[in-house]
Amino acid sequence: MIFNNPSDICEFYINEVIKQGDTVVDATVGNGNDTLKLSNAVGENGLVYGFDIQEQAIEAAKKQNYKYSNVIFLNHSHADMDKYIIGEVSAVIFNLGYLPGGDHNISTKYETTVSALEKAMKLLAPGGTVITVIYRGGDSGFEECDGVVEYIRGIDYKRFNVLLFDYISRPKNPPMVCVIQKK
Amino acid sequence: MIFNNPSDICEFYINEVIKQGDTVVDATVGNGNDTLKLSNAVGENGLVYGFDIQEQAIEAAKKQNYKYSNVIFLNHSHADMDKYIIGEVSAVIFNLGYLPGGDHNISTKYETTVSALEKAMKLLAPGGTVITVIYRGGDSGFEECDGVVEYIRGIDYKRFNVLLFDYISRPKNPPMVCVIQKK
Numbered sequence: 001m002i003f004n005n006p007s008d009i010c011e012f013y014i015n016e017v018i019k020q021g022d023t024v025v026d027a028t029v030g031n032g033n034d035t036l037k038l039s040n041a042v043g044e045n046g047l048v049y050g051f052d053i054q055e056q057a058i059e060a061a062k063k064q065n066y067k068y069s070n071v072i073f074l075n076h077s078h079a080d081m082d083k084y085i086i087g088e089v090s091a092v093i094f095n096l097g098y099l100p101g102g103d104h105n106i107s108t109k110y111e112t113t114v115s116a117l118e119k120a121m122k123l124l125a126p127g128g129t130v131i132t133v134i135y136r137g138g139d140s141g142f143e144e145c146d147g148v149v150e151y152i153r154g155i156d157y158k159r160f161n162v163l164l165f166d167y168i169s170r171p172k173n174p175p176m177v178c179v180i181q182k183k
Numbered sequence: 184m185i186f187n188n189p190s191d192i193c194e195f196y197i198n199e200v201i202k203q204g205d206t207v208v209d210a211t212v213g214n215g216n217d218t219l220k221l222s223n224a225v226g227e228n229g230l231v232y233g234f235d236i237q238e239q240a241i242e243a244a245k246k247q248n249y250k251y252s253n254v255i256f257l258n259h260s261h262a263d264m265d266k267y268i269i270g271e272v273s274a275v276i277f278n279l280g281y282l283p284g285g286d287h288n289i290s291t292k293y294e295t296t297v298s299a300l301e302k303a304m305k306l307l308a309p310g311g312t313v314i315t316v317i318y319r320g321g322d323s324g325f326e327e328c329d330g331v332v333e334y335i336r337g338i339d340y341k342r343f344n345v346l347l348f349d350y351i352s353r354p355k356n357p358p359m360v361c362v363i364q365k366k
Contacts, residue, residue, distance in 0.1 A: 001310070001344055001364060002199055016185055127184070155352045161184050162352035169338045169345035181184060 006133045009165050009177045010034065010093065014041050017091050017129045017181075021045040025085065025092040025123070027078040027116055028052065028108065032061025034093050035071060044068045049085055051078040056102060078116040081123070088125035096144060097135040110147040117151065117180075121160065124182040132180070136173035145176075152178050159183055189316045192348050192360045193217065193276065197224050200274050200312045200364075204228040208268065208275040208306070210261040210299055211235060211291065215244025217276050218254060227251045232268055234261040239285060261299040264306070271308035279327060280318040293330040300334065300363075304343065307365040315363070319356035328359075335361050342366055 020043040029052035048071040165177040203226040212235035231254040348360040
């Protein structure tokens with residue numbers, strides 16, 4: 001089955017876009033599953049910036065089985081990523097919503113998400129890609145989703161190739177994936 | 184640029200899904216661009232059924248530069264594809280709308296499109312895929328598009344993996360691509 005889940009789409013882009021030695025960003029570290037994939041994709045000469053406002057998430061993510069010591073964990077908001085990242089990046093991954101198994105009151109919010117997306121797009125090298133998994137369920141998911149999709153709809157199509165992946169036949173509001181690639 | 188256009192998405196699936204020797208369907212032959220791609224993908228031991236209700240389209244499509252004589256052109260409606268096709272198929276491609284450069288009064292219509300999609304899905308082998316490019320502009324495009332998307336939204340998600348690709352930031356209602364893969 002091709003692209004059976006949002007994570008298949010993320011992995012496809014990780015493989016297509018990221019080269020060994022690249023600098024990339026995990027904008028929502030969570031439990032570190034994507035952080036590990038990014039760490040493996042950029043290899044020993046690459047660099048992964050991992051952001052999460054919850055220390056609990058970063059502690060969990062540090063326990064993944066890393067092959068390379070190429071991850072910088074930052075217990076800060078991804079909306080501040082421009083303060084920490086030097087140079088251009090080839091990929092930024094966002095998994096919106098709240099930490100699996102964590103406090104549902106602490107979740108990504110529309111304002112900071114849009115601010116972080118804007119900063120991520122500015123950091124992209126040509127061909128670089130922002131991959132965003134947008135959840136529609138959850139406690140604040142619906143509200144955030146609508147706003148984020150509207151924001152993405154307005155992105156300059158001359159500068160970025162924007163593609164939304166939607167599992168439209170699935171029940172219970174499955175996550176969508178939005179891919180923003182810099183021309 | 185990855186998936187810069189609907190045709191890139193079609194080509195990706197043609198490469199991923201179709202093996203040499205397969206039987207496949209071009210449900211809307213048009214000028215034969217997809218017919219040629221399908222012919223090359225299935226190779227000399229494969230078979231392509233090409234449907235178009237316009238003789239003008241089939242005549243144009245026959246002029247493509249085929250490497251293999253593996254295409255059966257049928258000047259019949261794709262809604263009748265089950266009458267002509269024997270066995271299972273690995274891929275069916277639809278390019279909805281009217282013939283480029285042809286009569287805009289002759290275009291695919293909601294009722295026959297949905298009937299043809301249903302028949303195409305029944306013909307699929309496991310893993311087999313229906314790829315549909317849905318135009319939203321044109322003379323009857325909007326109306327057909329809405330109906331087709333609603334139909335697709337109702338497909339049984341337990342039997343088929345349905346994924347809609349939408350270039351949401353582009354102006355002038357760019358085509359969407361819908362991929363239906365049989366589990």
